[in-house]
Structure formats: C-alpha cells, structure tokens
Amino acid sequence: MNLYENIVNREEKISLIGLGYVGMPIAVAFAKKADVIGFDVNKQKTELYKSGIDPTKEVGNEVIKNTTVDFTSDEARLREAKFHIVAVPTPVKDDHTPDLTPVESASRTLGKNLTKGSIVVFESTVYPGVTEDICVPILEKESGLKCGVDFKVGYSPERINPGDKVHRLETIIKVVSGQDEETLDIIARVYELVVDAGVYKAASIKVAEAAKVIENSQRDINIAFMNELSIIFNKMEIDTKAVLEAAGTKWNFLNFSPGLVGGHCIGVDPYYLTYKAEQMGYHSQIILSGRKINDDMGKYIAESTVKKMIKANKQINGAKVAIFGITFKENTPDVRNTKVVDVIKELEEYGVDIKVVDPAADKEDLWREYRIKLCEIEDIKGMDAVIFAVPHDEFKAIQLENVKMMFGTTGYVNSEVMNEVAATSEFDIDIDRKDCVLMDIKGMFNRKEAEDTGFVYWRL
Structure with missing residues (x-):
C-alpha cells in the first residue's frame, strides 16, 4: 500500500504545521477523513483549540469542540505523521522584501522530526523556487535525509478566504504539485479527500508557486485601478460607486471596487513576485505601481476626512473621530497588515483624537501589533466625524439616524430604543445638524439618503 491508502486506513497520520486562519480549517477538514496532528509553536493558541475555542472564527467553537484534531505544541509529535502540510504566514519586512523567517523556522522544526517515507507539502505563499531552493535544503540539513530518496516534497497554494463562508477549502479547486509523478498523484489523492471541487495538477512546483503569487497580484492591480479611478472621480465630484454600477451593466466588466488593501495576502504577495523579478534583473512596472497606489490609500482617506471636516467648520486639532472597523476585511477578527491603521496614524498627525469600534477584531x-484599544459603540458621542472603514455585518444594521446621534452628547442608541423615546427631550438628537461628517469608505450607506439626512458625506 502507498501513503495515501495508509492515511485513509488511519495507519499513518497527517500533520498540519501552523494553525492560523489557513492551517486550522485544513486540519479540521482532514480530521473528518484521517488522523490529524495539529501543531503550532504558540502554546496559548493550541490550548484554546483544546478547550473548544476558535479564536479565528473560521469554523466556530462548536466545530472545534467536536473535531478529532490532536492539537499540540510539542514538535516531537510530528514524528508520528508521514504526510506534512506547512501552512505558516509569509509576511514582508518594512522594506517590502519577503520575510521567509516563519517558513524557514517551520522547515527547521519539521526537519528535526522528519522520518523516512514522508511527504512534505508547503501551502505558504512564496515566490517561485522557495520550496525547492530554500525549504528543501533546510529539511535535508535538519533531518539528515535526502530529498527525492528518503522524503518527497510538493506545493499546494492555499486559497482559503478568511471570513468567507461560501468560498471554503471544500468548494475551491485545489492546485497541487509534486517533485515527481508518484508524489503528485499521492498529494492529489490526499487533497481529494476533502476538496469537493477537485484538484488541478500543476506542471511543476514552481508553476504552482507562480500561480498562487499572481492570483493576488492580479486582484491587487485591479483594486489599484479602482482606487485611482476613485481619486480622479472625487476630483470631478462624480460618485465612483454610481459610475461602477453603470459600467457594470456590460457583460465583461470586471466587478472590483475601491478600498483599503491590507491583510496577509493581497497586500503582501505582489512584493514576493517583484522581489524575485528584481533578482532576475527586471524591475516591475505595473505591479509596483499598483502597490504604491494601494499603499497610499490610508493617507488619502485621512486627508479627505480632514478636508470634509474643514468644510463643516470643524477645528482639526483636538477633533474627535470615531472609526468603525479595524480588521483588514469584513467579518473576520484578523488585524494583520490592516490599512485602517494608516488612516489612524495619519489623522493623529493632525492632532485628531481617535476612537475605534470593532466587535469582530x-x-x-x-x-x-498596534497598541490600539477598542471602544464600545455606546462610548461614541460628541464626534466631529465618523468613519465606517470596514463593512462588518454588525455595522450594516446601523441606520443613519443612529449615526447622527454619535455627534450629540447622548451618543449611539439603537433604532429600537430610539424610536421609543425619540419624542422625549431625554436624548440629544438634532436631526437638522449640517456639520456631521460621515466618511463611508466602502459605500455602506445610500448617498442621497445620507445627504438628505444632513451629513457631509464622502465615500471612495
């Protein structure tokens, strides 16, 4: 029997190295079909999983309580497995060059505990060549084993979209690759156990690495184009969202929208590709231009906020601004590389007092990461401007009248309570105020309704 059959028969185990937003859901999925060891160097994280708590909110506490994943931070337990999946982050340094420290460290840890006959599959996003040129030598050095003889390697890029309950591991075609045909076949069959959408066998490990890194680079460039359009149309006093809705009636118009581009993928992956291109003597034109536009959007939003506050006759130094949402995207607790922080830092340069509300973060x-403390929504009162930066589902229930109250001394009151007491003098709710600045980054509210309600309104 080969390794695949041994895994199916539970005679061999699968290990997951790295139990974050990507690795943990993979471990849980495989645990329905095989024996799985879930390893992470963060003991606090593994203890949370053991106690039935899902800090990532990707699968939920109930699923974690019932999963058979054997969570551990004891690296020696990796020796019990023969099929290893490495799913650790691959961030960038301050100078935007790849930081391979996590994947190198994971390779060292695994190498020390690697046994003959194993297959190692890397899922971390990297530039072409990292698996074979950087990770394999580390595995060989630490294990004393020879790649291609004593163990095999493959690469299968992660495509999990944090916070997305529709596009999951099971529903997204999985790209797989291996160093030879036999390895590729085993890797494909193992992933087919959990990926209902099926697998795509890439021509080589480098092809699979390249495919992953361009997926997010493509999205980054498209969003950069939308952000540039937003800057242009705002100067023309044209509503960008209205333009995109009109253009979107054409069958082949691509559905992208402007916004802050952060997180551990789209805002990072393009730098891996451009770094490798620089090593090969080519300086990126389009990719880096798109990156610059997207990296500057936090500053642009902050400056736009200040301009709107001046228009509303606000004193900038000492002004109070509430920001709703600080995660890198909606409906996830993930704050890694969030660009909302850029908005905060820029506003603080103007002497603005910032309060942040985010029930998901x-x-x-x-x-x-940022030395930022969150406020409760009830604490938001006496504001000079309110910025809705992340469209969490919780925020979509907030009405414009609720927002208006955040500028008064009473502060936020939910719609149900407000309707009951609106006729009394107990609440400060001057609907006729015309100095309330509302910055709606992702277009959560209706522009006409916001302006009719008396807001000084702006959106990308």
Whole structure:
C-alpha cells in the first residue's frame, strides 16, 4: 500500500504545521477523513483549540469542540505523521522584501522530526523556487535525509478566504504539485479527500508557486485601478460607486471596487513576485505601481476626512473621530497588515483624537501589533466625524439616524430604543445638524439618503 491508502486506513497520520486562519480549517477538514496532528509553536493558541475555542472564527467553537484534531505544541509529535502540510504566514519586512523567517523556522522544526517515507507539502505563499531552493535544503540539513530518496516534497497554494463562508477549502479547486509523478498523484489523492471541487495538477512546483503569487497580484492591480479611478472621480465630484454600477451593466466588466488593501495576502504577495523579478534583473512596472497606489490609500482617506471636516467648520486639532472597523476585511477578527491603521496614524498627525469600534477584531492581537484599544459603540458621542472603514455585518444594521446621534452628547442608541423615546427631550438628537461628517469608505450607506439626512458625506 502507498501513503495515501495508509492515511485513509488511519495507519499513518497527517500533520498540519501552523494553525492560523489557513492551517486550522485544513486540519479540521482532514480530521473528518484521517488522523490529524495539529501543531503550532504558540502554546496559548493550541490550548484554546483544546478547550473548544476558535479564536479565528473560521469554523466556530462548536466545530472545534467536536473535531478529532490532536492539537499540540510539542514538535516531537510530528514524528508520528508521514504526510506534512506547512501552512505558516509569509509576511514582508518594512522594506517590502519577503520575510521567509516563519517558513524557514517551520522547515527547521519539521526537519528535526522528519522520518523516512514522508511527504512534505508547503501551502505558504512564496515566490517561485522557495520550496525547492530554500525549504528543501533546510529539511535535508535538519533531518539528515535526502530529498527525492528518503522524503518527497510538493506545493499546494492555499486559497482559503478568511471570513468567507461560501468560498471554503471544500468548494475551491485545489492546485497541487509534486517533485515527481508518484508524489503528485499521492498529494492529489490526499487533497481529494476533502476538496469537493477537485484538484488541478500543476506542471511543476514552481508553476504552482507562480500561480498562487499572481492570483493576488492580479486582484491587487485591479483594486489599484479602482482606487485611482476613485481619486480622479472625487476630483470631478462624480460618485465612483454610481459610475461602477453603470459600467457594470456590460457583460465583461470586471466587478472590483475601491478600498483599503491590507491583510496577509493581497497586500503582501505582489512584493514576493517583484522581489524575485528584481533578482532576475527586471524591475516591475505595473505591479509596483499598483502597490504604491494601494499603499497610499490610508493617507488619502485621512486627508479627505480632514478636508470634509474643514468644510463643516470643524477645528482639526483636538477633533474627535470615531472609526468603525479595524480588521483588514469584513467579518473576520484578523488585524494583520490592516490599512485602517494608516488612516489612524495619519489623522493623529493632525492632532485628531481617535476612537475605534470593532466587535469582530482580536483585541489581544490589536494591542500587541498596534497598541490600539477598542471602544464600545455606546462610548461614541460628541464626534466631529465618523468613519465606517470596514463593512462588518454588525455595522450594516446601523441606520443613519443612529449615526447622527454619535455627534450629540447622548451618543449611539439603537433604532429600537430610539424610536421609543425619540419624542422625549431625554436624548440629544438634532436631526437638522449640517456639520456631521460621515466618511463611508466602502459605500455602506445610500448617498442621497445620507445627504438628505444632513451629513457631509464622502465615500471612495
């Protein structure tokens, strides 16, 4: 029997190295079909999983409580597995060059515990060549084994979209690759256990690495185009969202919208490709231009906020601004590389006092990464401007009248309570105020309704 059959018969185990937003859902999915060891160097994280808590909110506490994944931070347990999946982050440094520290460290840890007959599959996003040129030598050095003889490697780029309940591991075609045909076949069959959409066998490991890195580069460029259009149309006093809705009636118009581009993928992956291109003597034109536009959007939004506040006769130094949402995208606790922080830093340069509300964000990560504390929505009162930066589902229930109250001394009151007491004098709700600045980054509200309600309204 080969390794695939041994896994199906539960005679061999699968290990997941890295239990974050990508690795943990993969471990849980495989645990329905095989014996799985879930390893992470963060003992606090593995203890949370053991206690039935899902800090990523990707699968939920109930699923974690019932999964058979054997969570551990003991690296020696990796010796029990023969099929290893490495799913650790691949960030960039401050100078936008690849930071391969996590994947190199994971390779060292796995190498120390690698046994003969194993297959190692990397899922981390990298530039073409990292698996074979950087990771394999580390595995060989630490294990004393020979790649291609004692163990085999492959690459299968992760495509999980954090916070997305529709496009999941099971429903997205999985690209797989292996160093030889036999390895490729085993890797494909193993992933077919959990991927209902099926697998696509890439021609080589480098092809699979390249395919992944261009997926997010393509999205980054398209969003950069939308952001540039937004800048242009705002100067023309044309509503960008209205333009895109009109253009979107054509069958082949691509459905992208302007916004802040952060997170661990779209805002990072293009730099991996351009870094490798520079090494080969080619300086990127389009990719880096798109990156610059997207990286500058936080500053642009902050400056636009200040201009609208001046238009509303606000004193900028000492002004109070509430920001709703600080995660890198909606409906996820993930704050890694969030570009909302760029908006905050720029506004603070003007002497603005910032309050941040986000019921989804991971408070500990937010404090550790950015030294930012969250406020409760009830604390938002006496504001000079309100910025809706991330369209969490929780925020979509907020009505324009609720927002208006955030500018008064009473502060936010939900619609149900407000309707009950609107006739009393207990609440400060001056609907006729014309100095309330509402910055709606993702177009959550209706422009006409916002302007009719008396807001100084702006959106990308």
